[in-house]
Amino acid sequence: MIRPHRRHPLWLAFALHRVSGLLLALFLPAHFGLLGTALNGAEPLDAALAWTDNPLVKFAEFGLVFLLAVHMFGGLRLLALEFLPWSPRQKTLAAAAVALAAATGGAFALQLV
Amino acid sequence: MTTAQKSGSGTDTIGNHGTGEGADESAGSSAPGAALSVSVWRGGPGGGRFHDYEVPARESQTVLDVVSWIQQEAEPALAYRFACRVGMCGSCAMTVNGVPRWTCRTHVQRVAANGRLQIAPLRNLPVIRDLAVDMDPFFERWTAAEGRFHPGTTRHDPMAPVDPASPARREADAAIECINCAVCHAACDTVAADPDYLGPAPLNRAWTLLNDAKDEGRDAILDAVAGRGGCLSCHSMGSCTRHCPNGLDPMRAIAGLKRATALRALRGRR
Amino acid sequence: MLTPRLYLAQRLSALILAPLVIGHVAVMIYAVQDGLSAAEILGRTRGSIGWALFYGLFAAAVAVHAAIGLRVIAHETLGLKGRGLAALTWAIFALLLGLGLRAVWAVTAGGAA
């Protein structure tokens, strides 16, 4: 599992930021490729979108929104850490970033169903 | 002789100010006559393994006491380092139950999990033998980070006044009490992943010098910390700050270096 | 594994991306309400210079940001450095920028011409 010296909130925030960033980067080409099918009109895009009705894909979409939000809010915390006057409340801010991301993902999921 | 007697005693609290390290560890029991099960890593650069020892549990026992007992009573050839035994010299750091710690100021009671201790050499440094690691790569990084004073005046010049209340001096003061124990170096995963990375302690030292009104090496310092493996490699994961036994915050110091580096780059002076 | 210039590019692209991500997520939460359809997506974006600029900037910033992020991961986990690392960074940047702009073109101008 997580090695003892890593069991603290800011390390977990780091891991979340890295994993979310990596997954989002890997997802991007597929996302761009799907939208690119619209070059040939609406039908190919519709055909590709039909695939997104699958509940599993829907869940993955929720996951993607959460990853995007958590990478953004977590990244804003890091920008603030580096460029704004120092705040000693980094653990609280990291938790707030995750909470905001969960709320964003939740709002998206509510619209999906 | 009771456990209650020692809680709140002077030695227990001095030096642990401002750090949350170890707060989540379960307190082990140390009833009189009880024994600790201690695994100590023994070996050399080619590899090694854990050896098990039974060590009598004592009141107010530190992890260093345990290691010393093993060396004196059971394993005379055991290699380990210590000097001051009061948290000043920075030579006694080891990995205790997976966490890097200064062993002379770490009470067994606070870190033993069900009377068990696992003691290994510090991570991220080459092992010489048993619990003694080669600190050279650590100190070479201090040099590479320009972690030395850059005087600009001679004894014939007037002394530059230093205002203790100035923001720069406060930043330097907050970061200056480093004992070179390499606990942060061992805790940092970027040190583990990137052989070029200077690591938290040398960068923390560079930050104190950058904020020293008497240091004239500003450009040399920024050149050193902006380069490959410098402050820009830090991921602000805060393992350094979390585990620094002296309550320093290298993560914060490095953030300051990043800002100084970025500002200099923005002004076009790379 | 970052030069000051790469570091600035990474942080500036992040600063640009943050509001664009918020906008994008807001649009998505609104758009998925009654399921995704090509007609609905394209109806919003086709012929819109505003959306073309919005997503064009998004694609460019994300190409910069992801290329530098993946560069760091490649260095730390695969041990890549020097020319190989530089080549990988540029390749990821070019791939994401190309695919991204193609997708933006597809949903804003494609088919309309």
Ligand code: SF4
């Ligand atoms: S904050 Fe930076 S220096 Fe400290 S442990 Fe993390 S990467 Fe290492």
Ligand code: SF4
């Ligand atoms: S910063 Fe703290 S952990 Fe790191 S060497 Fe100095 S005293 Fe030890």
Ligand code: FES
């Ligand atoms: S022996 Fe000197 S700090 Fe522990």
